[in-house]
Amino acid sequence: MAVxxxxxxxxxxxGSVLALALARRGVDVELAEISPRWFGVGHGITLQGNALKAxxxxxxxxxxxxxxxxxxLLRLRDADGSLIVELPTPRTGGDDLPATAxxxxxxxxxxxxxxVRAAGVRVRLGLSVSALDQSADQVTVAFTDGTTGRYDLVAGADGLRSHVRGLIGITAEPRPxxxxxFRVVADRPAEMDCAEVYxxxxxxxxxxxxxxxxxxYAYLLDENLDASLVGPRAPLPLLRERGAGYGGTWGRILASLPDDTAVDYRWIEAVLLESPWYRGRVIVIGDAAHACPPLIAQGAAMCAEDAVVLAEHVTAEVPVETALKDFMARRMPRVRTxxxxxxxxxxxxxRPETPGADPAGIMSETLAFLQAAA
Structure with a gap:
């Protein structure tokens, strides 16, 4: 194997999918997570078929x-809740998997x-990487707790504001x-059987x-409001104010939210590193290399695909440099699209008045493109 x-x-x-994919291929894997506690947090997530495949x-x-x-299915509705159209969702993971979950x-x-723990991965919490020193066949890593380690490959899966990205000299930063x-988790109305957009x-x-x-999981896409609002505890009255004017099931969900509802509010940011995403034996993947607006619900899918494909290439019987070049050749066109x-x-x-704007068309075109194997 390359590594x-x-x-x-x-x-x-x-990072979790990558650790699993590598461990299943016989690699000795260590995972460093900066949080001292490692467990699931957050709101809802949409997993398209290709994410399920990964x-x-x-x-x-x-x-x-x-x-x-x-x-x-995906249903499009007017602001009052009346149906515009019902669209079947392409099965981007293959006919044997749900289109979406x-x-x-x-x-x-x-x-x-x-x-990850069951797979025998060594999980280290409450620390990150402070320095990287590369040779032709190894990376020596200094950790923030004062320890060091030597590895055949380091993979930065540390998100939109990746520290590893900076350590290898890639200066690109996400932009608004x-x-x-706005995102909330709410009680599910009995009539809700698929995703709907108003x-x-x-x-x-x-x-x-x-x-x-x-x-x-309910959401509202808005203009960028004051940056001081960004965080997991935005004011519910603000969401009620900004969401006023939508009826149907969405309006009923908004009206039913308890006063202590956790409202997550974020500016949407994007980044795409030009190829390659690696320097020597250190690579960044997932949101550290590419993060897009959640409008086609492909964020998790692109990240999980990166992990599975990278594990496949770096466990092939080729040099590391060849493995990483092959990975980039396979991933870059798909991620860029x-x-x-x-x-x-x-x-x-x-700007819906843009000449030629066709939101439904570009969503369908993208999902059809993704039906090809990653």
Whole structure:
């Protein structure tokens, strides 16, 4: 194999899937997570079929689906809740997998954490990487707790504001797209059986997905409000104010939220590193290399695919440099298409009067493109 010992930096979806994919191929894996506690947190998440395919490749799909809600439709509605159109969702993971599944992000992460530990990965919490020293055949890593280690490969899966990215001299930084998102987890109305999106209201759009038997994930896409609001505890009255004007099920969800509802508010940011995403034997993947607006619901899928594909290439009987070049050749066109189409869709959401704007068309085009194998 190209590598036998790998350090994964970051224990989110990308890092966890990578650790599992490598361990299943016989690699000695160490995972460093900066948080002193490692467990699932967060709101809802939409997993398209190609994300489910990646989760199946690392042996956790059945456990994820046991808590999730599969569906294969997307309904578009007017702001008052009246139906515009019902669209079948392409099965980007293959005909034997659901087109989409809604899940609690915390359920997904908890499942991944348990699987990583069970796979024999050495998990180190409460620390990160402070320095990297590369030779032709090894990377010596200095950790923030004063320890060191030597590895055949270091993979930075440490997110949008990746520290590893900076350590290897890549200076690209995420930039605001021009829209923001409110997210909540709420009680799931009985009539909710798939994802639905509301257009034509006072904001860019609103929507929801079922994520468990009794819960749903609801969101509102808005302009960028004051940056001081960004965080996991935005004011619920502000969401009620900004979401006023949407009816139907979405309006009922908003009205039913308890006063202590946790409202997550974020500016949406994007980044795409030009190829290659590595320097020597250190590579960044997932959101550290590419992060896109969540408008096509491909963020988790692109990250999980990165992990599975990287594990495949670096365990081949080729030199590390060849493995990483082959990885980039395989991933870059797919990732670029998703990110550029997501940014174009965001632009059309912000400026719907743009000549030729076709949000439904670009979503369908992108998902059809993704039906090809990763």
């Amino acid at each position: 036998s010992k790998v350090l994964v930096v970051g224990g989110g979806i990308t 989760l199946r490749a690392v042996g956790v799909l059945d456990r994820v689906l046991a808590h999730a809600v599969p569906f294969d 809604g899940a609690l992000r915390s359920d997904l992460q908890d499942t991944l954490c348990e699987a 797209v021009g829209m923001s998102i 257009y034509g209201g006072p904001r860019y759009k609103a929507g929801y997905s079922p994520i468990s038997t009794g819960q749903c 998703v990110l550029e189409n997501s940014l174009r869709l965001a632009e059309w959401e912000i």
